Amino acid sequence: MMIELLLTKYNYWVCIVLMMIGLYAMMAKDNLIKKVIGLNIFQSAVLLFFISMSKIEGGTAPILMLNQQALYDNPLPQVLMLTAIVVGVSVTAVALAIIMLIYKAYGTVEENLILEMNKRNE
Amino acid sequence: MNKELPILIIVVPLLAAVLTPLLGKLRRELSWWAALLTTSACFVFSVLILQDVLREGKITYWLGGWRPPLGIEYVIDYLNAFVLVIVAFMAFIGAVYARSSVEQEIDGHRTPFFYAVYLLFITGLMGIVVTGDIFNIYVFLEITSIAGYALIAMGRRREALVASFNYLIVGTIGATLFLLGIGYLYLVTGTLNIADLALRLEGIYHTRAVATAFVLITVGLGIKIALFPMHAWLPNSYAFAPSVISAVMAATATKVGAYALIRIMFSVYNPEFLTAGAYNINYILLAFSGVAILAGSILAIAQKDIKKMLAYSSVGQVGYIVLGVSLMSLTGIVGSLMHILNHALMKGSLFLVVGAVVYRTGITSIEGFKGMGKKMPVSMAAFTIGALSMIGVPLTVGFVSKWYLAVASIETGMWFFVPVILVSSLLTAVYFWRVIDNIYFKPAEGDEAGRGRGHGVYGDAPGAPGVKAADAPPWMLAPTVAVALLCLVFGVYASFPVDVAEKAAGILLGEWGGLHVNN
Numbered sequence: 014m015m016i017e018l019l020l021t022k023y024n025y026w027v028c029i030v031l032m033m034i035g036l037y038a039m040m041a042k043d044n045l046i047k048k049v050i051g052l053n054i055f056q057s058a059v060l061l062f063f064i065s066m067s068k069i070e071g072g073t074a075p076i077l078m079l080n081q082q083a084l085y086d087n088p089l090p091q092v093l094m095l096t097a098i099v100v101g102v103s104v105t106a107v108a109l110a111i112i113m114l115i116y117k118a119y120g121t122v123e124e125n126l127i128l129e130m131n132k133r134n135e
Numbered sequence: 136m137n138k139e140l141p142i143l144i145i146v147v148p149l150l151a152a153v154l155t156p157l158l159g160k161l162r163r164e165l166s167w168w169a170a171l172l173t174t175s176a177c178f179v180f181s182v183l184i185l186q187d188v189l190r191e192g193k194i195t196y197w198l199g200g201w202r203p204p205l206g207i208e209y210v211i212d213y214l215n216a217f218v219l220v221i222v223a224f225m226a227f228i229g230a231v232y233a234r235s236s237v238e239q240e241i242d243g244h245r246t247p248f249f250y251a252v253y254l255l256f257i258t259g260l261m262g263i264v265v266t267g268d269i270f271n272i273y274v275f276l277e278i279t280s281i282a283g284y285a286l287i288a289m290g291r292r293r294e295a296l297v298a299s300f301n302y303l304i305v306g307t308i309g310a311t312l313f314l315l316g317i318g319y320l321y322l323v324t325g326t327l328n329i330a331d332l333a334l335r336l337e338g339i340y341h342t343r344a345v346a347t348a349f350v351l352i353t354v355g356l357g358i359k360i361a362l363f364p365m366h367a368w369l370p371n372s373y374a375f376a377p378s379v380i381s382a383v384m385a386a387t388a389t390k391v392g393a394y395a396l397i398r399i400m401f402s403v404y405n406p407e408f409l410t411a412g413a414y415n416i417n418y419i420l421l422a423f424s425g426v427a428i429l430a431g432s433i434l435a436i437a438q439k440d441i442k443k444m445l446a447y448s449s450v451g452q453v454g455y456i457v458l459g460v461s462l463m464s465l466t467g468i469v470g471s472l473m474h475i476l477n478h479a480l481m482k483g484s485l486f487l488v489v490g491a492v493v494y495r496t497g498i499t500s501i502e503g504f505k506g507m508g509k510k511m512p513v514s515m516a517a518f519t520i521g522a523l524s525m526i527g528v529p530l531t532v533g534f535v536s537k538w539y540l541a542v543a544s545i546e547t548g549m550w551f552f553v554p555v556i557l558v559s560s561l562l563t564a565v566y567f568w569r570v571i572d573n574i575y576f577k578p579a580e581g582d583e584a585g586r587g588r589g590h591g592v593y594g595d596a597p598g599a600p601g602v603k604a605a606d607a608p609p610w611m612l613a614p615t616v617a618v619a620l621l622c623l624v625f626g627v628y629a630s631f632p633v634d635v636a637e638k639a640a641g642i643l644l645g646e647w648g649g650l651h652v653n654n
Contacts (some may be wrong), residue, residue, distance in 0.1 A: 045300065059311050096274055115293075
């Protein structure tokens with residue numbers, strides 16, 4: 014039962030593992046850039062979740078073929094994920110821009126050092 | 136023209152956001168005018184939409200003429216129109232206020248971009264409110280959030296950058312969880328249209344996927360509205376953001392998040408799932424809201440910085456909104472919706488006054504408010520109205536919503552929330568009294584040091600350090616006073632918003648009718 018669950022639904026397990034890796038990176042790493050990488054992994058997990066659910070066994074790319082009957086994958090989740098990828102890129106861009114400014118203002122991108130500096134200022 | 140209003144309210148600020156920096160290249164002031172014109176146009180649109188809704192009940196707009204559920208649909212009923220007017224109004228107020236405030240707080244060459252991002256922020260908020268498509272909500276949620284991160288990062292102090300970064304990480308986790316929840320819903324129903332979702336979910340409420348989707352979406356939105364244990368990003372973000380952004384964000388962003396939560400709870404899912412399902416979701420939300428109300432107020436008392444104090448008080452107020460919603464009764468939802476309106480006005484006016492004080496003195500500590508009653512009498516009067524309203528004194532808006540929430544608690548048999556509301560109001564009085572005491576009853580630091588009390592104070596050159604005399608400049612004072620007066624107006628003539636809120640709540644509960652009927 015358990016093994017069957019692992020084998021047949023492995024795409025979901027991949028998503029879960031990736032999500033947790035991303036979450037761990039965001040929580041445990043002090044380096045802000047590593048946090049952003051974690052964020053990207055976290056988002057990618059959800060992207061893969063959507064993509065994998067649109068896949069039909071034996072399905073082909075959703076391009077209309079005039080002469081023959083074909084089984085198509087569901088194109089909608091893929092299109093949704095195009096939007097989500099754009100969102101992810103924008104978030105990453107803003108995050109990196111902020112990190113750049115943080116580096117200019119603090120001289121470091123290590124969160125523990127930054128928080129220490131903030132505390133000293135108070 | 137009228138039929139296109141729902142799309143105009145999105146497209147106009149979106150296009151203006153692109154044009155604003157270009158206009159700013161010609162002349163810097165033009166970018167402010169562009170922002171002001173756009174937000175005022177949006178406010179006019181929102182009022183027209185409200186009128187249409189009051190006349191017709193519900194308006195829809197099909198994007199590109201595609202028939203929903205395939206196409207994207209904008210649906211506006213009483214609830215949307217209610218929130219839309221609040222958001223558009225506060226956006227307009229923020230734009231008026233920004234003129235002087237932004238000039239001082241943000242470097243000149245950056246102001247055109249500030250207004251561009253501000254308009255994007257507003258676009259996203261309006262988008263969440265008008266759309267009838269759940270994936271659209273996610274996209275607009277991210278538009279506002281990304282714009283919000285950038286706006287917060289524009290704060291003067293370097294702590295703003297760290298606050299913004301933390302918000303970015305936490306906010307993106309929230310949005311991604313929301314997206315995952317949408318994925319679950321799509322997986323089991325094959326649709327993204329809210330009305331269609333509601334129909335197709337009907338038979339499958341018992342499945343675990345549907346419940347998981349609800350949890351993911353609620354936690355995601357819980358982060359965005361800063362429901363208590365998920366509030367950690369909010370205080371620093373509000374404290375270090377530019378003044379006008381603190382005010383507009385406090386007044387709109389969390390409210391729109393609460394709107395999205397209400398939509399998910401009542402329009403996508405049905406109240407029966409929330410109350411009668413295997414998970415007792417309404418009790419869980421009630422517990423969270425009760426803790427949020429008390430914790431927000433207690434944490435606010437501990438603050439020395441006024442912006443942080445107001446931010447923590449926002450955490451408590453979000454608790455009120457969630458409380459009313461999760462009571463699952465008509466009165467409760469009316470209370471929640473009224474609190475969305477009221478909190479936008481009260482917290483808006485309070486943050487605007489703090490912004491004016493920052494403009495004149497650069498002070499944000501509560502200690503620094505000593506003697507302000509003499510220096511900035513009009514602003515401080517507005518602050519006092521806002522504070523009284525937060526406490527919930529009769530004749531102010533705060534009383535109206537707290538009254539409805541208390542009545543709803545008793546009606547649904549949750550009487551123990553009445554003491555929670557009372558204690559929280561008392562705590563609110565405590566933390567606002569410290570400020571009011573400083574404003575009116577403590578002399579300013581400069582006064583004891585030989586400065587004449589009766590004269591000279593108002594004659595100081597504006598720009599001299601130390602004690603400055605004049606009240607806020609007119610561009611800042613006018614919107615502040617307007618919002619504060621509205622706190623009083625809706626406190627006395629509450630019938631119009633309550634009317635709209637009641638209709639909205641009636642639609643949300645539908646045939647189900649609310650919890651007290653069942654008991």
